[in-house]
Amino acid sequence: MSLASQPNAAAGGDLPALHIAMVGHAFMGRAHGNAWRQANRFFDLPFRIVPAVVVGRHAQRAAEAAHKLGFLHATTDLDAVLADPSIHVVDVCTPNDSHHAITMAALKAKKHVVCEKPLAMTLAQAKEMAVLAKKQKVRVGLWHNYRRAPATMLAAKMIARGDLGAIRQVRASYLQDWLADGSVPASWRTNKKTCGSGAHGDLNAHLIDLTRALTGLEFDSVCGVQQTFTKERPDGAGGTAKVDVDDAFCFLAKFKGGAIGTYEATRVAPGRKNHNCIEISGEKGSIRWNLERMNELEVFSFADARDGQGFRTVMVMDGVHPYAANWWPDGHIVGYEHTFVHHVVDFVRALHDGSAFAPGFDDGVVVQAVLEAALASVKSGKWVKVAK
Numbered sequence: 001m002s003l004a005s006q007p008n009a010a011a012g013g014d015l016p017a018l019h020i021a022m023v024g025h026a027f028m029g030r031a032h033g034n035a036w037r038q039a040n041r042f043f044d045l046p047f048r049i050v051p052a053v054v055v056g057r058h059a060q061r062a063a064e065a066a067h068k069l070g071f072l073h074a075t076t077d078l079d080a081v082l083a084d085p086s087i088h089v090v091d092v093c094t095p096n097d098s099h100h101a102i103t104m105a106a107l108k109a110k111k112h113v114v115c116e117k118p119l120a121m122t123l124a125q126a127k128e129m130a131v132l133a134k135k136q137k138v139r140v141g142l143w144h145n146y147r148r149a150p151a152t153m154l155a156a157k158m159i160a161r162g163d164l165g166a167i168r169q170v171r172a173s174y175l176q177d178w179l180a181d182g183s184v185p186a187s188w189r190t191n192k193k194t195c196g197s198g199a200h201g202d203l204n205a206h207l208i209d210l211t212r213a214l215t216g217l218e219f220d221s222v223c224g225v226q227q228t229f230t231k232e233r234p235d236g237a238g239g240t241a242k243v244d245v246d247d248a249f250c251f252l253a254k255f256k257g258g259a260i261g262t263y264e265a266t267r268v269a270p271g272r273k274n275h276n277c278i279e280i281s282g283e284k285g286s287i288r289w290n291l292e293r294m295n296e297l298e299v300f301s302f303a304d305a306r307d308g309q310g311f312r313t314v315m316v317m318d319g320v321h322p323y324a325a326n327w328w329p330d331g332h333i334v335g336y337e338h339t340f341v342h343h344v345v346d347f348v349r350a351l352h353d354g355s356a357f358a359p360g361f362d363d364g365v366v367v368q369a370v371l372e373a374a375l376a377s378v379k380s381g382k383w384v385k386v387a388k
């Protein structure tokens with residue numbers, strides 16, 4: 001046997017294979033494709049992940065993506081992929097309006113599914129997906145990747161340990177500016193039929209999930225306001241297309257137990273690129289995290305000596321911090337793409353040993369319920385209870 005043909009145990013050559021089919025291959029396809037390929041290289045996993053097939057709508061584009069992202073095959077035939085018993089996991093990274101149909105088909109074919117956020121277009125769809133996943137006894141995950149930055153993991157640990165005491169206030173904002181320019185063309189992200197809502201479903205979905213994950217707080221009721229500043233955009237074919245979703249969406253929240261929160265999502269805040277920022281205040285202290293400085297966690301504690309009190313910045317890339325030891329020596333920071341790798345690592349481990357994985361579709365249902373309640377509140381101009 002030549003050296004080249006020997007199985008490489010260090011690369012997982014002696015492990016059972018886990019074959020991945022990835023549907024969609026643009027922005028999230030690149031992030032997920034990279035994560036499926038990187039996970040075995042940096043983490044000891046119970047499976048050898050095989051990026052098997054990219055599913056797209058155009059054969060040539062899917063083939064190019066498969067080549068670039070390191071998948072073995074490309075196809076436009078999702079049904080054939082779902083009928084293939086060698087495929088174990090279906091990864092859904094297509095626009096929001098297709099999540100339900102693709103996921104339901106994959107679940108019916110008894111595939112494990114990891115789906116992009118928001119889980120669905122409506123609460124009813126999300127519930128249907130969660131119910132079928134349980135019935136089929138397969139594992140599912142939702143790509144709220146910001147749960148898996150080392151610094152947000154540390155924040156969750158500190159809050160669970162009681163470092164902040166009882167949580168009183170949540171301040172969450174996700175600010176971008178790529179739609180501030182009215183000449184940016186319309187896309188599936190500006191059309192209600194394909195995305196459901198604008199900055200709200202896109203960005204507030206992440207804030208809702210992350211603040212729930214960090215604090216354990218559950219929403220009681222919400223009150224929202226939204227605005228569409230640019231009502232028509234170039235359609236890319238010489239005409240214009242109507243924009244029927246929010247550019248900016250803010251809502252107030254009351255949580256069960258008495259805490260309160262503010263949420264703001266916008267794609268028209270000049271200067272803000274990907275400002276995903278969470279500040280949580282408890283009776284004893286506060287934490288603040290901002291994706292744009294994602295390796296840092298700002299921490300304040302009244303327990304610190306009075307004359308030395310103030311927010312301090314913890315560099316969360318020390319060997320003791322979540323995932324850090326699998327990457328680089330202390331202080332050698334990680335980036336956006338690593339959150340997706342961590343998601344893959346935890347999902348694959350959960351798949352193997354049957355342990356819990358979050359966020360799952362039940363979490364997606366809760367996020368959808370909050371999104372929907374806030375939309376209903378904008379319509380009625382009143383506070384709206386979040387559905388159970």
Ligand SMILES: NC(=O)c1ccc[n+]([C@@H]2O[C@H](COP(=O)([O-])OP(=O)(O)OC[C@H]3O[C@@H](n4cnc5c(N)ncnc54)[C@H](O)[C@@H]3O)[C@@H](O)[C@H]2O)c1
Pocket residue numbers: 023024025026027028029055056057093094095096098116117118143144145202
């Ligand atoms: N987790 C995150 O941080 C994050 C970030 C961006 C987007 N997203 C979510 O990921 C999803 C995809 O967003 P994106 O930014 O990658 O979009 P995108 O427009 O960059 O890519 C969408 C891909 O899906 C393909 N596609 C569209 N309809 C399809 C269909 N019916 N069947 C097969 N392929 C189809 C397109 O050809 C393209 O490859 C959305 O739900 C979005 O909300 C999540």
